[in-house]
Each structure stands twice: as structure tokens, then as C-alpha cells.
Amino acid sequence: MAELLKGKEPVAAMKERLTAQVARLKQAGVHPKMTIVRCGARPDDLSYETGAIKRFSGLGVDVEVKELPVDIDQQAFAAQIEALNQDDSVHGVLIFRPLPRQLDESVLKYVLSPEKDMDAMNPDNLAKVFAADPSGYPPCTPEAVMELLDHYQVELAGKNVVILGRSMVVGRPLAMMMLAKNATVTICHSKTQNLPAVAQQADILVACVGQAKMVNAEYVSPGQVVIDVGINMGEDGKLCGDVDFETVEPIVARVTPAPGGVGSVTTSCLAAHVLRAAMKRAGLE
Ligand code: NDP
Numbered sequence: 001m002a003e004l005l006k007g008k009e010p011v012a013a014m015k016e017r018l019t020a021q022v023a024r025l026k027q028a029g030v031h032p033k034m035t036i037v038r039c040g041a042r043p044d045d046l047s048y049e050t051g052a053i054k055r056f057s058g059l060g061v062d063v064e065v066k067e068l069p070v071d072i073d074q075q076a077f078a079a080q081i082e083a084l085n086q087d088d089s090v091h092g093v094l095i096f097r098p099l100p101r102q103l104d105e106s107v108l109k110y111v112l113s114p115e116k117d118m119d120a121m122n123p124d125n126l127a128k129v130f131a132a133d134p135s136g137y138p139p140c141t142p143e144a145v146m147e148l149l150d151h152y153q154v155e156l157a158g159k160n161v162v163i164l165g166r167s168m169v170v171g172r173p174l175a176m177m178m179l180a181k182n183a184t185v186t187i188c189h190s191k192t193q194n195l196p197a198v199a200q201q202a203d204i205l206v207a208c209v210g211q212a213k214m215v216n217a218e219y220v221s222p223g224q225v226v227i228d229v230g231i232n233m234g235e236d237g238k239l240c241g242d243v244d245f246e247t248v249e250p251i252v253a254r255v256t257p258a259p260g261g262v263g264s265v266t267t268s269c270l271a272a273h274v275l276r277a278a279m280k281r282a283g284l285e
Helices: 008-027 043-059 074-086 123-130 140-151 171-180 195-200 262-281
Strands: 033-039 062-068 092-095 160-164 184-188 204-207 225-228
Touching: 008 043, 008 140, 008 262, 033 043, 033 074, 033 262, 043 062, 043 262, 062 074, 074 092, 092 262, 123 171, 140 171, 140 225, 140 262, 160 171, 160 195, 171 184, 184 195
Parallel strands: 033 062, 033 092, 160 184, 160 204, 204 225
Antiparallel strands: none
């Protein structure tokens, strides 16, 4: 039986750290606040939003939601973001993506100020991940993977890591973060040959493919640590990961559940960014 790497434990450890930061900020008269920008009301945005509001209120961090019309045009959307850049009561901004089709993200990603960009939408923050510069705000999901590994003391130096998925929000930045910790990283994607054989060679296998239960017993080997980043709707209508937990768990050494693993740590990473932004602005960092 594999050891379960649940998100609950790192979330509790982070809560202690973050609560102390909130107390310091409030003592200095600062009320940390994040604004969520949402176009329309997609069910997965709403579900993430509800989770974030709950986590943030448990920490004493305010969340304001700006719901914009789903047919908003480029200029009006940019004006909303500019206004948030100027608003001193807002320390961080999260813009739900993908944006509606009429909005050009390749232009808009530069509009949100890097200092308020909490999930690496602005290329300045992504570039800092690739440059191993800790002064920016990395994307929250790969950061949550790193937090979880760190919490459970999974050693990365000298280890073979195989990442299944190369998106700009998860796979690629995660590869850079792991490289910075001296792992030897292989990034796989839909054109990779012999994927199960490559995956089996990993000490640490990360699944971020967005394919429900794709990673089955063929992909894993004894002793591995398996991290499941996926959040998918299974055929049974229940949430599931990219890993077929039932077949993988009896083989590997340690595995994250999904849901209840990486996803739950992501919101805490988001809160950590907002607090760091508030501390920076208040000169408390
Ligand atoms: P994307 O769809 O942007 O990227 C998926 C990646 O997986 C691509 O690089 C793609 O390859 C690769 N891929 C897809 N199918 C296969 C396959 N059959 N074999 C090999 N590689 C494949 O997804 P995201 O990175 O945005 O998300 C990945 C997963 O993580 C999703 O389940 C998503 O829901 C979840 N997620 C979880 C979050 C959390 O907080 N836990 C937050 C964000 C995402 P190619 O590049 O060749 O197309």
C-alpha cells in the first residue's frame, strides 16, 4: 500500500505561516485583499472561487469578485484591469482563464501589473520562474506541487523526474522549478514515443495531462512517488485525477489523491502570494 500524500497537511502547515503574516499586516494597519476577475459564470470558475473565498476567509484575507459580462470587449476589459492596477486597496488580482474568445490574451497578459499578478499571467512572472528569480509570483499549481513535495520531504536533487504535460501553466514552469532543485527532468507530451516506458523510469512521476485516469499500472514502477495534478470529470460524473488511483496505488511508494492532493494546496499558494504582495507594499518583507 502506498503512502498517501494528502494536501491537508501542507495546507495546515501553510495556514500557520500565513496567519502569522496576516497578524503582522493587520498590526501595521494593512488589510490584505485579492480581487478575482471573472467573465460570466462558468461552473469550474465558480467552484474554484468558492474554494478560494473559504480558504481566504479562514485566514482573514478579503476577496472581492468582479464579475464582468461574458461579451465584454477588449478595451473595456483592459480598462477594468488598469483600474485594479491603480487601486491601492487591492494587493493581488486573479483573472480566470481561458478568457472569452473575443478577448486577446496575448495582449491582455501584459496589462495586469506584475506586482499584482498572482498566478503568472504576465510573462514577467513566468520569465522569473525560468530565470530562477524568486522575486516574482510563479503559477500557483506548480508551486503547490513543490510545496507538497517539500512538506513530505521528497528529495529532488539528483532524482529522475518525468513530467507528463508541457503547458505554460503547469508542466513547463514545474520543470524549471524542479531543475532549480537539481532534479534531472524529462518533459513529455502528446508526441512522446513509448510514454509508459519513459514514465516507468521516473523516481518522481508528475501527471498533468488533463486526461481522466490516463496514468495506469503500465506507467508506474515500484518505489515511485506519483503526483497527480489532474482535475477531470470522470465517466461516473465524479471528479478524478489524471492517475488511475486504483491500479497505481498498489504498485508505487507514495501517491497524491485527486481530489484532496495538489488542488487543495493551490489556493494556499495563491493566498501566500497575496500576503507577500501586501507585505512588499507595506515594506514588511
Ligand atoms: P493542457 O491541456 O493545457 O495541457 C495538457 C498537456 O498534456 C499538453 O502538454 C499535452 O501535450 C499533454 N497531453 C495531453 N494528452 C496527452 C497524452 N495522451 N499523452 C501525452 N501527453 C498528453 O492542461 P493543463 O496543463 O492546463 O492542465 C493539466 C491538468 O491539470 C488538467 O487535468 C487540469 O484540470 C489540471 N489542473 C489542475 C490545477 C490544480 O490546481 N490542481 C490547476 C490547473 C490545471 P501537447 O502539448 O503535445 O498537446
